[in-house]
Amino acid sequence: MKTIILGVTGGIAAYKSCELVSRFRRLGYDVRVVMTRNATEFVTPLTFESISHNKVVVDTFDKTREFEIEHISYAALASAFVIAPATANFIGKLASGISDDMLTTTVSATKRPVFICPAMNVNMYLNPVTQANIEKLKSSGYRFIGPDSGLLACGDTGAGRMTEPEEIASAVDEFLTPKADLKGKTVLVTSGATREAVDGVRFISNRSSGKMGAAVAEAAMERGARVIFVRGYMSAPVPKGAEEVFAGTTAEMFEAVMKYKSEADVAVMAAAPGDYRVENYSAEKLKADTLTLRLVKNPDIAAAAGKDKGNMKLVVFAAETNDCIPNALKKLRAKNADIIVLNDVTAEGAGFDVDTNIATIIRADGAMTALEKMTKRELADVILDAVSEL
Ligand SMILES: Cc1cc2nc3c(=O)[nH]c(=O)nc-3n(C[C@H](O)[C@H](O)[C@H](O)COP(=O)(O)O)c2cc1C
Structure with missing residues (x-):
């Protein structure tokens, strides 16, 4: 069974990631959720634990951890990482090489494909610093899904909506389970x-x-x-x-x-x-x-x-x-x-x-x-x- 590590950061769209966990599970993936401390203000770890059937990791220095060095074992365990929603803050930290929590540490330590699904206010998204961070990550091999445009949680309209869970799940699944359309050719x-x-x-x-x-x-x-x-x-x-x-x-x-x-x-x-x-x-x-x-x-x-x-x-x-x-x-x-x-x-x-x-x-x-x-x-x-x- 392939494992997806789902990183959840502190944005309104965090609630949508509950659906994303269910969709990945229905597609047959084992899902491990890593949350930032701020993400737990939006959705409780208990919710993700119940849907993923796995322990949720938040704290790098958690004394009850399952693995000896959890961020390294998680980094190697994953077939892919999906960060949804990805805040401007997370994107900025990753682009700058900052690893000050479990999620940024784990993502920095992995060689597996990482899909980043940004979700933020349109002005945060269009901020030249955010754009430069995204470009930097793209040129380092990070993959982006979205964001989409539309009405945002803050009431503004524009780019910054997290791509719908159904679309994220199918894009990642297509990547991890390539088509066999050339079989016999x-x-x-x-x-x-x-x-x-x-x-x-x-x-x-x-x-x-x-x-x-x-x-x-x-x-x-x-x-x-x-x-x-x-x-x-x-x-x-x-x-x-x-x-x-x-x-x-x-x-x-x-x-x-x-x-x-x-x-x-x-x-x-x-x-x-x-x-x-x-x-x-x-x-x-x-x-x-x-x-x-x-x-x-x-x-x-x-x-x-x-x-x-x-x-x-x-x-x-x-x-x-x-x-x-x-x-x-x-x-x-x-x-x-x-x-x-x-x-x-x-x-x-x-x-x-x-x-x-x-x-x-x-x-x-x-x-x-x-x-x-x-x-x-x-x-x-x-x-x-x-x-x-x-
Ligand atoms: C109600 C509320 C909603 C927020 N929504 C977003 C969001 O959608 N995207 C974003 O980048 N930041 C959002 N923020 C700001 C982040 O929570 C803040 O930058 C935080 O430091 C992010 O931490 P993290 O990246 O470690 O999860 C929101 C803050 C609040 C209080």
Whole structure:
């Protein structure tokens, strides 16, 4: 049974977390509640103990504790942490590295995913300090659910309402119990950079790290797929469990994709194969003072994958620097793709060798979704969701 540690802080919405405990329990989770001292002013620990069927922890220095060092054992016990409601105060403390109670200490000590569900007055939420704290936590890997907008307990209207327990429960459940919608399907993923030899020791390559392709492969495997992972040179690790096919040059990658294409239900072309190869390549190390390389076009792997693709769904990527949408649309049509994932590589937090991406997903029918900055792993699931919806 998976355990969720629910952190409850001192906001009006604390009463809604009683429903959240029930929902998690009905979904089959063991729920342990950790409350801040101020949260107990709103709802008693006894209420949460009765609903969760577990002891509620408030005090770091409680002499009747179950575990030797409770905050460390809780941090490791959890499949995930959910902080609902999360006050501005809690968010500020976590963002500043303050661990002065059981909840902040436990959350700081965990390596498990933490979902934060803010709930506060609109002005507290929009306060630039709160916003900066949220941004800081997001960039450190904390996940946020909400807040929603609407009428707040204080009578103001705006952003700051805690997301409804039903929605929080299903978002966390979806994360902890991934879908198996690709069971029985084969996903062909290309990843990484190719190298085009200049001479016996030198090559032309590009900055692709292979992180996006690795993320797609991991996500597809988690969703039950068999993954054929055709990869060039990568700085990211090759995902365990994928059927790895090494292709060091564009020509080799072309061959591999042509070979495995017929087995694939979905092909995601996340590699950055070199567009050109050196025609006047020399097997011997070149020593001339000046050198003119003649570059000729390599075969277009994505376009070849899109030709006679039958029922296979094809996803391609476009890394653009200008006229992004028209260029991406042109590429989508040229490759006969079903989806193109566009990223403006000039934007901070997008493109090569970073863990995040800012993408727009464009379908062949012209439907477009501009996404917020997210990790490549999260984007991988959004892409696979879009494929499932085709
Ligand atoms: C009636 C009342 C309601 C409150 N509601 C909220 C709230 O919704 N969100 C929030 O950030 N703070 C709220 N506060 C302020 C927090 O309780 C206060 O900042 C407290 O220090 C939070 O402590 P904690 O984060 O350790 O739980 C409220 C205070 C009172 C008296």
